[in-house]
Amino acid sequence: MTDPNTLSPDLETLDLETHDKTFLDANELVINMGPQHPATHGVLRVILRLDGEKVMGLECVIGYLHRGVEKIAENRTYTMFNPYVDRMDYVAAVSNGLGYCEAVEKLLNVEAPPRAQYVRVILTELNRMASHQLWLGTHALDIGAITPLFYTFRDREEILKIFEKYCGARLTTHAFRIGGLQYETYEGFEKEVKTFVSFVRPKIDEYEELLTTNRIWLERTKGVGKISGKDAIALGVTGPVLRASGVKWDIRKALPYANYKNFDFDIPTGENGDTYDRYLVRMAEFRQSLRIIEQAVDNIPEGPIMAKVPKVIKPPVGEIYHSIEAPKGELGFFIVSDGSTQPYRIRVRPPSFVNLQALDVMCRGQLVADVIAVIGTLDIVLGEVDR
């Protein structure tokens, strides 16, 4: 048995056999993919057992980016911990901030004012698009199409410019405060967001033109990394990966938070649960995000941007679980308060971490090239997996 304190288990101690007893020793090749590898999206290490190019089993080794965010939370006040959550899923920092702020607000039993709610939705949806753009670019790059990466980054830049104008940061935005917003929106915010919406709509068609009907793209993604809705639910998979398997589960609709119930949008779902369906679901989500942003921008009410929140945040004793639909899936915050200024315990349920467990199920019996495609389609961010 591996010592639980050992950070990186060695190849000898890995217990791959218990998963699958049909290994043919003579033919198998153990390959260590990562943590330094161009296609593992950061510092993921995947130990592959191959028969030729066929994947017989794989084991993910994570923890190379572990910073102990949850432990840090126990030694920070609620306000001080707010910027740390941005560093978990750093490509969707705004979503993380929303999840954390709403969880603490729920604990405090306050609600952000309507104006703040609308701006929050706009920024979060913009961030969802930025995250999906990064996913699309890198996923296509993994499959060998290098050009979409530059197209998506060009358009993602416009989103980051809006963030930068709003709060001065592009990536780790720290856009929200507990109880509302960090800043009042800048002059011309609505106009700029509207311009962006009309700018990016044809660009999404442009991405689709490059890939959706591309013969090689279809061959590389159809039927690859299949996961059934049942399996996906059993493994706790959420987000676009779950929806592509035909399960209509979106927390924005199922357990509405912020003011998502005021908006009219659809939940795109797939049928086959393969890589191509996940691609289509995310492409459809681009358009749904645009719909939400359009509705929100037109209806931003006037009013305060902060609710009445005490200077020193001291929630009552209790515990709370609040989850939101982050771009990658269900992002949950479980906060235990002992009545002091610091949380007693914070547990984060990161979508990437939970989705990553499906990798083995999705890859078994496929080829090495498919592992890359599946890692790309899971859309993991190692900062969030390891925390």
Place this chain on the structure above:
Amino acid sequence: MIHTLIQYIQSYLDSDKTPGGAGNIFWAIVYIMLVFVGLSVAVIAMNWLERKILAHMQVRLGPMRVGPHGLLQPIADAIKLLLKEDIIPAEADAAVFWIAPFIVVLAAFTVFVVVPFGPTHAITDMNIGILFMLGVSSLSVLGIVTAGWASNSHYPLIGALRSSAQMVSYEVAMGLAVISAIMMTSLNDQSTGTLSMIGIVQAQLAQGEWFIFKFFPLGLIGFGIFAIAMVAETNRAPFDLPEAESELTAGFHTEYSGFRWSLFFLAEYSAMIAVSSIAVTLWLGGWLRPFPNLLSGPTWDLLFSLFPGVSFLLLAVMCFYNTARMPKHPLFRVQTIGLAGFGVVLGLIGLILFIPAVRIRVTDIFWFATKVAAFMYLYIWYRGTFPRYRFDQLMKVGWKVLLPTGLALLILTALVGMRAELWAELQGAWRP
């Protein structure tokens, strides 16, 4: 003594043979040097062009810093690669590791012995030219396999295995397409086909059409099969599995660095040029200018022979235009002067190409190079557009699509080519 030597050198200029064919060692060496230098320059130019064209396809600028518009970037890269430490992994089989890149480079360069840049502009003309080219160019897989094996590392090994399987299976389809083109050369009065590269082009001239248009669409299909197979053969996108960056880091040359890596790079690009020149020779009329039979006569000859000079002058004009567009800032002074200088050099080359003595000798080379350059652009275009095939899909395309198509094409070409004889035979059988 010296007189004899000069006569020996001069005698070739009057002959209408290749240096190899005339048995003139001096000119053969000159040609080898020219091909070697020209090829190296072409690879350097390709490096720059690929980065620039790909960059412009991907809404970015590409190299801009070293030299005007990054013109000196490939040279800077070459110097960097030469100065880099040459690492041989401790676990590697040093001797095999050392020799592998040379096998690849040798194979890639040797094929140019028979490439016909013009009716006399080839180092030599073998009567088995096309076989020689296919044979020698397929030797490069040996270098790739040994490179992957000698690295003693997993990723290179997988890359080498992929490469060998890929090259072997695509060579079959390639060969079938080539045979169908060779069969077309025998459609003359004497029914004499040829395997000589020069002979193949001359057959196209004699029959008055490029083989790509022969027996439409048979020639086109043959060309298509070859065009797909040659991309696979040179391990380029979308068939770049042996060096699939996102899967195998760098495939068979993962463990190579510095000079040895640059040899692989050199070999890859010269192999691209080599297979493109096979395609040009077999289907696109080699050195023939457009419509050599239709628009013949001294006026047309003169007009078409002005093309090389004009195109160089156009390039020069483009350089001057960009010089004028350079930012007017002291920091850009050197770059502006450099770009203008480059324009002047191109312009001078263009003017030299107008001199009648040069013009006549260079036109053929120009048309050949232009056709090859079109293929080079295609290569870059593919890379900017397509995702990568998976290994089993690649095999499927090779064995289940290209190979049957190639076989069918072979039979159809034979039937169509021999239709008159067949018809006569059939009639004879019908009415004895």
